[in-house]
Each structure stands twice: as structure tokens, then as C-alpha cells.
Amino acid sequence: MKALSRIFRTAAISIVLALVLSGCSTLFSAFSPGRIVGNIADNATDTVVGAALGNEEDKKKIETVTKPFEEINPEQEYYVGRAVAATVLGTYPAYGDAKVNDYLNSLGQSLALASDMPETFSGYHFLAMDSDEINAFGAPSGFILVSRGLLRCATSEEEVAAILTHEIGHVTGKHGLKAIKASRWTEAGALLAKSATSGSDSGITQKLTAAFTDSIADIVKTMITSGYSRDLEKQADLAAVVILQRVGYDPRALVRMLQVMKTRLKPGGKDFAKTHPDPAERITYIEAAIKGLEAGAGASAAAEPSAASKRQARYKAALGKI
Amino acid sequence: MPASRKRLLTLLFLAAAAAAFAVDPAQMSVKVKEAQLRTSPSYFTGKIAAMLAYTDRVTVIEKQKDWARVSFPAKKAEGWIHLSALQDKAIVLTSGSETVAKQASSGEVQLAGKGFSKEVESKYKQDNKLDYTWVDKMEAFKVTPEQIVGFFTQGGLSPEGGAK
Numbered sequence: 001m002k003a004l005s006r007i008f009r010t011a012a013i014s015i016v017l018a019l020v021l022s023g024c025s026t027l028f029s030a031f032s033p034g035r036i037v038g039n040i041a042d043n044a045t046d047t048v049v050g051a052a053l054g055n056e057e058d059k060k061k062i063e064t065v066t067k068p069f070e071e072i073n074p075e076q077e078y079y080v081g082r083a084v085a086a087t088v089l090g091t092y093p094a095y096g097d098a099k100v101n102d103y104l105n106s107l108g109q110s111l112a113l114a115s116d117m118p119e120t121f122s123g124y125h126f127l128a129m130d131s132d133e134i135n136a137f138g139a140p141s142g143f144i145l146v147s148r149g150l151l152r153c154a155t156s157e158e159e160v161a162a163i164l165t166h167e168i169g170h171v172t173g174k175h176g177l178k179a180i181k182a183s184r185w186t187e188a189g190a191l192l193a194k195s196a197t198s199g200s201d202s203g204i205t206q207k208l209t210a211a212f213t214d215s216i217a218d219i220v221k222t223m224i225t226s227g228y229s230r231d232l233e234k235q236a237d238l239a240a241v242v243i244l245q246r247v248g249y250d251p252r253a254l255v256r257m258l259q260v261m262k263t264r265l266k267p268g269g270k271d272f273a274k275t276h277p278d279p280a281e282r283i284t285y286i287e288a289a290i291k292g293l294e295a296g297a298g299a300s301a302a303a304e305p306s307a308a309s310k311r312q313a314r315y316k317a318a319l320g321k322i
Numbered sequence: 323m324p325a326s327r328k329r330l331l332t333l334l335f336l337a338a339a340a341a342a343f344a345v346d347p348a349q350m351s352v353k354v355k356e357a358q359l360r361t362s363p364s365y366f367t368g369k370i371a372a373m374l375a376y377t378d379r380v381t382v383i384e385k386q387k388d389w390a391r392v393s394f395p396a397k398k399a400e401g402w403i404h405l406s407a408l409q410d411k412a413i414v415l416t417s418g419s420e421t422v423a424k425q426a427s428s429g430e431v432q433l434a435g436k437g438f439s440k441e442v443e444s445k446y447k448q449d450n451k452l453d454y455t456w457v458d459k460m461e462a463f464k465v466t467p468e469q470i471v472g473f474f475t476q477g478g479l480s481p482e483g484g485a486k
Binding site for chain 2 (some may be wrong): 085250
């Protein structure tokens with residue numbers, strides 16, 4: 001009897017030991033940033049659905065329906081981004097000047113590394129569009145297109161950086177994906193789950209392509225015609241301010257860009273004027289954000305003034321004749 | 323102590339150890355096409371130690387802000403990688419096995435090349451008579467890590483800002 005109780009005691013100690021040991025790993029998991037990243041992605045999916053609907057009740061209803069469907073993964077976001085870029089380039093042709101595009105990529109890819117999402121499936125890529133319109137598009141996964149008309153509004157490297165970081169902000173905020181209508185999301189979700197368990201099935205591919213086509217149309221329509229919500233534009237502006245400040249550019253370059261655009265945009269024009277909030281409104285909250293950053297302790301060192309002439313020289317060499 | 327009790331203790335201890343290590347939450351997967359493993363948690367001062375590829379499963383050793391120090395035994399590599407390149411869920415290349423298919427539909431694993439995939443892109447491109455030439459060219463614009471460091475240095479910018 002005594003022996004039996006000892007065995008039980010030993011067993012109890014072992015179980016406690018096992019629980020303690022496995023408990024450590026559970027703790028590690030619960031607090032791992034990876035888990036946090038996952039949660040953010042989940043919330044993003046909810047916002048995606050919510051953004052397409054105004055009504056809170058409808059939002060909740062759709063959220064429940066789409067819950068089993070996870071957020072679009074980076075590989076799929078990449079194919080969405082490629083398709084959006086290809087579709088936009090059907091309307092606004094590429095400007096193939098190597099000097100211009102090399103500079104946009106050196107500057108843009110450097111800035112992207114200072115964003116909150118430096119890694120996308122295939123990285124960030126920048127291309128100029130041969131259009132006089134004042135316009136830029138940040139397609140999912142980091143395919144960023146900027147018109148010659150918009151680049152002409154800039155007079156320095158930091159102003160071009162302001163344009164690019166605003167578009168990077170649309171990518172890191174996954175704003176393109178948020179433009180996809182909730183109904184397509186539900187439909188695509190069901191198809192994605194089905195395609196995961198089946199081999200190559202032409203029926204599913206056909207339906208998936210239809211859902212894909214509709215999703216791309218939603219994004220392109222939002223980017224070119226209707227514009228993102230004020231909230232998303234604000235998010236992109238604030239992301240831009242943060243990136244500019246982190247690497248040492250003056251974030252007020254964004255304000256200067258908006259002031260120039262304000263004078264150049266034609267009311268009723270089909271470009272930025274149509275798809276973006278009034279520059280004056282944006283300048284107000286951008287100024288406030290900059291003041292907040294400056295008051296904070298985490299202010300980065302400003303760019304060395306002695307290198308200003310080098311920045312201006314490389315900017316002029318690449319974009320002087322844009 | 324009788325031999326039988328010793329054996330029992332050993333067995334119980336082994337069972338405890340097995341329970342502790344059965345679930346390994348420190349595993350993460352590379353969710354981008356390719357990622358650099360660096361010698362320190364920075365895009366600027368960290369040298370590239372090895373390259374990792376999409377679906378590679380790594381073991382997380384420690385985390386520092388937005389970076390994780392990981393090991394990848396298959397390449398005997400160890401180094402730092404930005405967390406935006408990693409996810410918890412395993413990514414599997416094929417759906418050949420029934421177990422994998424079940425895990426995929428229940429959301430336990432993610433399948434690579436499924437859903438909005440290369441296949442769907444080809445069909446979309448064909449249906450809409452789209453020209454992807456410039457998208458492919460755009461994707462081929464590569465700026466090397468050395469060029470990025472050079473761009474920052476020449477411009478008198480503070481590259482460490484990017485490492486947060």
C-alpha cells in the first residue's frame with residue numbers, strides 16, 4: 001500500500017513536471033510576435049469585410065460567414081498585385097526609361113525596408129507610367145506605379161520619397177485587398193478551401209478565375225475611379241510620414257508635395273483630384289502627426305545636410321527631364 | 323531503491339519530457355519567395371549568412387523587436403530574419419496526400435500554389451488579352467543589398483532607422 005502511494009506521488013510529480021515544461025512552450029507561443037502578426041492579419045481580414053460594408057450588423061453577419069476563410073496569403077496577394085499592375089498598365093502605359101526606373105527602384109526599395117512590412121512575396125517594385133495625369137497606384141504585394149505627371153510635381157529626392165512612401169503605405173496597409181467586395185471574398189474563400197483539397201480541377205480553376213477577375217476589377221475601379229476611403233488615405237499618409245522620418249528625410253516633403261498638387265490638380269479631373277481627399281484636409285493631419293513624432297523620444301537623425309547636394313544631384317540626373 | 327521503481331521513474335520522466343516537446347511552437351515558415359538570413363537583426367549592418375526559400379520551416383531561437391534569430395538545419399544555417407517574412411502555419415507544396423488535404427481544409431497547413439495561382443493568372447491573362455511584359459520587367463528590377471546601403475550612405479541618410 002505504501003509502495004503504491006509512492007508510485008502515485010512519483011506519477012503526480014512527473015505530470016506536474018510535464019505540465020510545467022509544456023507550459024513554458026505555450027507561453028512562448030502565446031507571446032511570440034509571430035502570433036501577434038497572425039492576429040493582425042486576422043483583424044485585417046475583418047476590416048476587409050467591414051470596409052466594403054457600411055452597416056455594422058451586415059458587417060458582423062459577413063464576418064461570421066467568412067470566418068473559416070483565412071486572409072489571402074502572400075503568394076495569392078502577389079498574383080493579385082501582378083494582375084492589378086497589368087490591368088492598370090493597359091490604361092496607363094509604362095514609361096520605359098531605364099535611368100528613371102532604376103532611380104525609382106533604388107529609392108523605393110530602400111524606403112520599403114524602413115516600412116513595417118519590408119518583406120512581401122516578391123519584394124517591392126517601382127515603374128513610371130507614361131502619363132501627364134497626376135497619379136500613382138500601390139498595387140498589392142508591392143507593385144507600385146507612378147505617373148510622369150506626378151513625378152513632375154516633385155522638385156527633390158525627398159518629395160519623390162514622399163510620393164513613394166504614400167504608395168508603400170497603401171501596400172503595407174493591404175488597402176488594395178480591402179477594396180474587394182465582401183461577396184467576392186466569401187465566394188473566393190469557399191473556392192480556395194475547395195481548391196486546397198482537390199487536384200487540378202478545371203471547373204474550380206474556371207470559377208476561381210471568375211472570382212479573381214471580379215476581385216481585380218474591384219481593386220482597379222477603386223484605385224482609378226472611386227478612390228480609397230478617407231481613413232485609408234490617412235493611414236497611407238501617416239505610414240509615409242513614419243518611413244520618411246525613420247530614414248532621415250524631412251516628412252514635411254509630403255506637405256510640400258500636396259501644396260504643389262493643390263495648385264496643379266484640375267477640379268473635376270480624372271486623376272488624384274477625383275480619388276483623393278482635399279489636400280488642405282490632409283495637410284492638417286499630416287502636420288499634426290509630424291509634430292507628434294517630433295515631440296516623441298524616437299526621433300531619428302535627420303539626413304546630413306552636407307549630403308544634400310549629392311541627393312539633389314542624383315535626383316536631377318534621374319528625374320530632371322521627366 | 324528497487325530496480326522496478328527506478329524503471330518506473332525513468333519511464334515517467336521520459337513521458338513528461340515527451341509531453342513537453344511534442345508541440346513545438348518555435349517553428350515558423352518562410353512565406354516569401356526568398357529571404358535573407360543575416361548575421362545581425364538589421365538590413366544594413368547585418369551581413370547575409372544564407373538564403374532561405376518559400377515554405378522553408380525554421381526553428382526560432384530568440385526574437386528581438388521585428389526580427390527573429392532562427393536556425394535552418396537543412397542548410398546548417400543560423401541567422402536573423404525579419405518577422406514579416408515568416409508565419410506560424412506550415413506551407414506545404416503539394417496536396418498529394420489525404421492527410422495534407424485534410425489539414426489544408428481545416429486550416430492547419432497552407433498549400434502553396436493553390437487558389438489564386440499561376441494557373442489562374444494564365445487564364446485571367448488569356449481571357450482579358452492582357453500584356454504582362456512590363457509587370458515581368460518591373461519584377462526583374464532588383465536592387466542589391468549593397469546598392470541599398472550605398473544609396474543610403476551617399477545620401478547621408480540614417481540607414482539604421484530602417485532597422486528600428
